[in-house]
Amino acid sequence: MDFDLTWLLWGLPVAFALGWAASRLDLRQWRFESRQAPKAYFRGLNHLLNEQQDQAIDAFIEAVQGDPDTTELHFALGNLFRRRGDYDRAVRVHEHLLARADLSRKDRDRAQHALALDFLKAGLLDRAESALHKLEGTAFESEARLALLGIYERSRDWPQAQAIAEKLDAVEQGSFTTRIAHYLCEQAETAHRQGEAAHTRALLDEVVRRAPGLARGWMARSALRSQQGDAAGALDDLLALARQAPLALPLAARGMAELARQTGRSAPVRALLEDAQAQAPSIDVTEALARLAEQPEDARRAYLRHLDAEPSLVIASQWLAGETLSDAKAQASVQRAFDNASGPLKRYRCAACGFEARQHFWQCPGCQAWDSYPARRVEEL
Template sequence: MELDLTWLLWGLPLAFALGWLASRLDLRQWRMESRQTPKAYFRGLNHLLNEQQDQAIDAFIEAVQGDPDTAELHFALGNLFRRRGDYDRAVRVHEHLLARADIGRKDRDRAQHALALDFLKAGLLDRAESALHKLEGSAYEGEALMALLSIAERSRDWPQAQILAQRLEDTHQGSFTPRLAHYLCEEAELAMSQGDAAEAQRLLNKAVERAPQMVRGWMALSALKAQQGDTKGAFDTLLQLVRHAPQGFPLAARPIADLSIATGRQQEAIALLNEAQAHGPSLDITEALATLSGSATAARRHYLSHLEREPSLVAATQWLAGETLSDPAAQKRVQAALEHAAAPLKRYRCAACGFEARQHFWHCPGCQSWDSYPARRVEEL
């Protein structure tokens, strides 16, 4: 019996035509879906550029629903939630990414880092710390160590902060010597509050040995010696400050003047202060010289000398305080107005965030930066 192959001649072209038609239908469907996602995505970008975060979030949610497998859209959505302060939703997005089995190690580490930032921004320090520890050995290890260091500082866990700062320095993430010295000073303050002056002095000696260019260690060590009655040692410590950290001279000017009176070394202090003043006028140095001048008239001459070199409302107010006007009542009101206007100029200002304060801070309470306060007042900047 001969096999009839006629049906093959008709069947093969028909199968080819049906397959081609099916592929065209699938391609058309794919194109329709792919058009929808970019539209939502670009709409979200447009809202971001216009700083419309709520509308951008809605657009990215639409894009994610259209293409749930796109990790980049999830990252963008999670970061937007965090920036808006919606930390719960940011955490859910990044935890969803971590739960997926189809993302690579790089994206997994990125999601873990983003999750840690969510917890950190939300103030959940224990959960942030746990998430950051999981980044050890990843490309985000350096950033994780910096975040852990920030947590240790906020928690005032200075021994742990020292360990982390030393690790960062050992891995060439920058120089952390000044911070390590600050941590020793913080521990010394704690020891002093507990009545352990010997331990405080040991820590401060270690701080100035580690970072002799740092002002705080010398200032704290001098104050400790003065508190213990060793005024000569306190004065000599400030002389060490002048040699090793001259940028901090304005902060040390008044203590130098006070200690010189206690030790009978006024002439030595006056010579030191005049030499510093010759290099650049400073309100604190002028006030220290006025303190050592011995008379109100001589003190006013120092303020006048300051005004000759540099205009200063603070110095002018101090000079006018010694003047006698024909109308005492008017002079009192004028003096009060000048002191009120000059008060903000006596403040210190953080160079990192602009936070102003009456006292000098080693650690900015606004932005948490170290050594961001110059030794000079606002009027002198």
């Protein structure tokens, strides 16, 4: 059967017409979607202004499905929700971004970082830790490690904190030597509570080797030696503290005086404390000198020398306690008034947040800052 060319002549115009119609339909669809995208934006903005965050998110997600260039809108919306404390909504926004197949590597890392911050702010530390570990090798690696450091400190996972701090120290993200030494001290305290004396000593030896200027290491090792009956070695550690960290001497002065009396080395310790007192009068150093006094008169003179150099209600109260006035009843009332007035002045105050405490902390319970407590009392600041 011969092929009829007539059908070909009819077919070409028909194919052309169908192609033209299809192109017009695509154009109309594109125009329809282009009009719909701005409407979705405005609808989402309207919901946001009306405090309808769920509807706003749905509207913005609808907008982004037709226009991949709205990534920045998602980031802005997620950050807004996080700042407002709407962590669930922030997580939804950033998880939606991560679910997109067309997201660039840079934006994917950014979304992963934002998601980790959502979990962190919400207090979901386990999920935050998992999200932060996924940022290794990205542009957010350093920020992620710092956030992990905060998580491990809050959970008191000191070995993990030490590992992260050593990574940060290795890439020169500031010096973490002192922070690592504190982590070792925390591990030493744990080992000591568990009765692991040898491990405790090894950790503290590492502390004084790594950070000889950290008073905590010397004081902790001195306390350990004292408990083990090595009073001479314990005093040697506190004398090393006086050389390596002289500003922290007030923290060790009382222990130094007690160990000096136990070991019969009161004279050199008294000379050291008197020299420190002459340079910068300290309440704790004065009290240590009073403990070393062989006669009550010597203790009173130590208090008076302090008062001559620097007025102090705390020291005045200590001096009054050693005096005998003619009216014993009046003296008791005056002493009680002095003690009440001087009590708050004996506290330590965090230089970072102002949190006050009766005892000295190496890490502030209020703001979690390290070494933020000066070695001096509130009255001396």
